[in-house]
Amino acid sequence: MADTDYTLAELCITAAAEAWRDAGEVLASGLGLVPRLAAGLAKLTFSPDLQMTDAESLLVAEPVPVGKRGAYKLQVEGWMPFRKVFEVLWSGRRHAMTMPTQLDRYGQINISYIGGTFEKPKVQLLGVRGIPGNTINHPCSFFVPDHSKRSFVERVDMVSGAGYDPARWQDGVRRDLHSLRLIVTNLAVLDFGGPDHAIRVRSLHPGVTFEQVEAATSFPLLRADDLHETPAPTAEQLRLIRTVLDPHDLRATVFK
């Protein structure tokens, strides 16, 4: 593959890395393969001060390659057991990117269950995990590999993560710590830059039209003033993804 060729996964990783541009010295948590590679790419390029873990309990000075590690030696710089992760995230020194099953017009996300009722769900998923605490305490971004009306829904079956629906926020609850940033999908990059944090399409992946994204979304979308094509990865970004961060090409499994 020539350096100028790239895959959709590589484009998404590069676009998702932008979530951590100018983030400073915060814990970058990428949960799921593309978010994790994106956090690593941000650290190796424009955000070197990011902190990250081995996805277990150690802070590492450089991103750990995904998959089989072979002779790779972790560059341990600290300890981050779950209790400390909670302290960091409640203190706000973190930006996490997760992969919601559903997302609505307010950026409310669902990872708990689909269909049926809370008492008797049709499909039980993970449970809210740390998403309520994440979304109300520090910046959060999302990666959705299948942009469709099933993932971008009118109403999420359960609000696992807090969004911008004003009806959900009681008087006196602090809203200034809550900040939803980017949504990277297989079609486009979106953000919350519209009036009252309405979701906008910020860039379209090559060959994708705005109408196509609209048709794959169950709620109205805005068009960013400077709507553009999602920038292609640079040769250096591709080199880092292919040889440093994901040498076994696990990213080939993202879009089957």
Added chain:
Amino acid sequence: MADKRRTLPDVVAELRDGMTIGIGGWGARRKPMALVREILRSPLRDLTIVSYGGPDVGLLCAAGKVKKLLFGFVSLDLIPLDPHFRLARQAGSLAVVELDEGMIQWGLRAAMLRLPFLPTRAGLATDVERLAPELKTVVSPYEGGERLLAMPALTLDAALVHVDHADARGNAQILGPDPYFDDLFCGAARKRYVTCERIVETSAFAEHGCLHSLVLDRGMVDAVIEAPFGAHPTSCTPAYGIDLEHLKAYGAATTPEAWAEYRARFVDVDASAYLAAVGGADRVAAIPAPIF
């Protein structure tokens, strides 16, 4: 000084129907599985379980032991979802309170400190607060008057945890990369039961790990039970990793026939038969630490 050494049946004999039981560990990591299997062999029922859930929750659900579950997730880690827990949920067969992971920690900490609640933002503006009407908010009496969620104390009747080493008095050592919240589970419980890979002399702790590995002191522990490989099929690193092969077999045993067969092979057996059924001590000890 009190000798707190007990057996698995001793512990389960002290538990009662309807108790609220907290289970330490996290997902498929350092779960007190030998004790969980002992509960499966007992007539105990209608339990309320508090857990960072893994196959402990799945097994208890499959055996119909759970009346109510307080959870943030149930996952086998290397396999994202637990099929037995999913079946129970999708059948509507247990009551649940779904909480943010941090809220569980906060509830246990409040119970440990004998506080009625601890304030947090986690859960606000989500369905967590809507679906659990018992959760209330408080307004800060200080400047700003911020409204916060008052996470109520999660007081436990019993805590079950698994560690690497303990002495006969109840001091315990955790050598793995994360203590999870085992100290809080013990702190929040009226009775604290600790299974361990090995009971050691108190003087031997220092040979095995640094001072920071001495996570539980004897004031937090009522009974210690030696249960080698007692976390299997979950990990107890550095001793052994997650047994993915076993978790796959466990996860596949969802029909009544397959579950009966799983149960006969791996639950309704004693410790030595269990170890033989899962491939023996050498095999389990050779399971590498998981890579996440």
